[in-house]
Amino acid sequence: MKFDPPEIVKKFVCIFNREEAALAALVFSYIDQSAGYIPTFEFPFVSSEDFKSDPDKEIRDEHQLSRSRARKFNVNVGNAIRRLGGCEYLIVAGLTDKQLSYLTFLNDYNTIYIDGKDNVDVFLNGIVPKKGCLPCKESKLIENLHYALNQNLYLSIDDEAESVSTSISNSSGLIVIEQNNKVSSVFGILYAHSIGAEVELINTEGLNHYQIKDLIENWKNNEPNSFNNLSAAIYPYIEHINFNEREFATFFTDGIPYSLILKNILPISHVHLRINPDLFVFNSIYYESYSETYSAIVFSPKAFDDEETEFVVERLVENHLLVKPLVDKEATYFNLDNHIQHYPYSLLHVCSHGGEVEGKRITEKFIDSTGDEHIVVYDEVFSFGLNPFQDSHAVATKRLPREFDGLSWGSTEFKGASFPNYIFSEMFQSLGDTENQIHSIKVNVPGSCHIKCVDSIYQAMFNYLAAAHSPIIFNNTCWSWSDIADSFIGVGARGYIGTLWNIDNTVATKSAKAFYNNIFEKTVLFSLHEALDVSKNTRDENIYIFWGLHFTSIVPCISQDASRLVVFMKLMDSIQSWKTKLEETIIPEHKKTITEIIDWLSRVIALDFKKEAIKYLYNK
Structure with missing residues (x-):
């Protein structure tokens, strides 16, 4: 079973102060045309304005972390808009002067600045046709947004307004959103609308994801009543929801593994509200629709007598993906780190030891x-x-x-x-x-997580991913659902499969084989859901969790030659991009790092793509 992603609406791109959830709801109600997903990004808190620092060094002060986060946001959002070829209107709403100081691309587009809720009607009324208005109390804006979008109504604040019935017909998909009073919960509603799914908003103010991690660990350590305690902490928030006759459910959550508590009664995926959910949703849609590398990395230090590695490689090659095997003696820290960051790939499969260290x-x-x-x-x-x-x-x-x-x-x-x-x-x-x-x-x-290499442990502390692409990760190691997952999701992965505790090797091997048997005919979510049958009635039942969207998939290529050419050209593009950055960089340690990346990319091309490189140079 395959699903199409929603269309990306290129008329609008929105950037909101992440604290302005009600403002975001108002804006969406004015600009949505039920034509697809409007690219939306939430700007996190910043503690100081940007400034031009001494080019020979970086300023280290109490604002460094905030400044670094804001600069990354500027780069990521700017790149996302350029990938789309720009937009007709860039809407910037609720941003502080400090936040605005970091955005370097505002003058490149037709930018509409909205300071607050009072300005929305002034700037956006009539920008798209609407059937009418839905008055509601300010406290009900988010709750009424999905109904307004479905009825093509814009919202207006009227604290004297009567409550209205906002029920809608059932659909095959369900999006469950933890209300966190941030913009992320609001564009979760927008995403649901773009795929025609129903929405359930839940208030999980009493849930603590740190506590949930501890409860899962207690359960797997066989502490008495631990699963009952885990269920008691989570289930009351979702017990009112009817999951019957749904094809799938996606939870926008602050790190809660709902699939475990619901025992995977249907295909369940998750979107992490704390880890760049805006880029996660955008990347998932964009790379599903517009960009594919047709390549995979398979990593295994051969730690087990019986494992899935050879089967996975064969299955991927059969479907003409270019596979880079980092296996046995090639499964080093150096190789894994560089390939994760700088090699263009659609899929990374990891078979190794993991868990706490x-x-x-x-x-x-x-x-x-x-x-x-x-x-x-x-x-x-x-x-x-x-x-x-x-x-x-x-x-x-x-x-x-x-x-x-x-x-x-x-x-x-x-x-x-x-x-x-x-x-x-x-x-x-x-x-x-x-x-x-x-x-x-x-x-x-506790909470540490690693991938065992032949020479060391790898903690996934990296800054780049897949040569600026957005891959899918299947980390078939122990305790791989958090921490290390956060690294991959935070840097740009569009899908991540991990385990909630230390998995039995036989279950891991059989589950992976079942997953890859279906992956080219079904989506990642539905392939994983079928693979879960392997672990039924074992201690590892419901062990896997998927961070991703229901339509995310891996597609075959037409031939090995074609996939080789795609990867080669993306490597060449990456080298050129890094050379440009090297010319622009003055800070010595940055120049050293970039030079090492260029050297690594050049070695990969010389060793693995000699034929393509010769042909490229001949035709140049």
């Missing part, structure tokens, strides 16, 4: 910029990979905070303390100073 639990003090002393408890995991070509070796140190001034990180008490944001920017910059460490002990680090 040993590290240190460190208690450390630091003094913030106001002179106050704080005590931080955090876990630290260290890994590195040898570079076989030069004396420049990748080192990765991951630090996971556990306590801050005696409060458990992420707890209700922690959130209630309302610490200033600058404290945590300063904290992360100061961690690791051995002079400030009070003591440390060795621990198995």
Whole structure:
């Protein structure tokens, strides 16, 4: 079974302050034409305006993390709009002056600036034909949006308005959205409308994803009543929803594995509300419709006597995907890291050990910029990979905070303390100073996740993905549903399959084979749903979770020669892009990094695409 993605509406692109959910609902009601998905992006909080720093160095202050996040947002959104070939109207709504200072492309388009809800009608009334108006209280804007979109009505704020019945007919798809009072929950409604799905809004204010992770771990450690506790924490929020006669459900969630609690009674996928959900939805639609690399990476250090690796390679080659096998001695940290970031691919399959690793639990003090002393408890995991070509070796140190001034990180008490944001920017910059460490002990680090390589462990701490493409990841290792999943999703993957606990190897192997038997005839979600039959009545029943959309798929190529040519041309495009960046870069450490990337890409072409390179140079 295959599904078509919605069309991308190129008339509008919207950028909202992520805190302005009600404003987003108003804007969508004015501009939607039921013609597809309107590209929408939510700008996160920034603590300072952008500025031109000294080109020879980066400024490290309490605003560094916020500034870096905002600059990445500018690049990602600018690239997304350019991929579409621009838009007729760029709507920028609710942004602060600080946020606006980071956007470098506003003058390239016909930009409409909307300061607040009072300006929406002034700028947008009549921009698309509407049947009429739906008055509602401001507190009901989001709740009434889906009905307004379906009836082609625009919303208006009237706090004297009577409640209206907004029921709509059942559809085959269901989108369940945790109301987080952010724009992401609103464009979840827009996405549902674009695919003709029904919407359920749920209030999960009492749910804590840190607690949910602990409950899952307790369950798999066979603690008494642990699954009942897990179900009791989640199920009350969704028990009113009728999932019967649905073809699929997608949950927009702050990290809750609903498929586990619902025992996969239907195909269930998830979209993470905390990890760039705007780019995730956009990439899922765009790369399903407009761009394909027809290539795959299969990674395995051959850690198991019986595994799916050879079967997966054969199945992909049969469908003319160009497969890059990183297997046995080739399954090194260096190879995995570079291929994940810089090789163009549609699919990455990982067969290895994973899960928690040993590290240190460190208690450390630091003094913030106001002179106050704080005590931080955090876990630290260290890994590195040898570079076989030069004396420049990748080192990765991951630090996971556990306590801050005696409060458990992420707890209700922690959130209630309302610490200033600058404290945590300063904290992360100061961690690791051995002079400030009070003591440390060795621990198995909860929530840590890795991929075992032949020479080290890989923690997926990277900045780029698939040569600026958006692949699908099947991480068939233990405990691969969070942390490492966050890395792939955060940098641009459009689909991710992971495991919720330590999976039995036989179940993992059989499940992967069942998945790939269907993947070219069905979508990723429906292929995974069938593969779940393998684990029924075992301890690993319902172990897999899919972050993605119901239509996401992997498509075959017409021939190996064609897929080779596609990958070669994308490698050449990538080299040219990096050469341009090298010419523009002044910071020495950046120039060094870019030079190493260009060298790696050049080696790949020389080793794997010699015939294509010769032909390219001959015809140039």
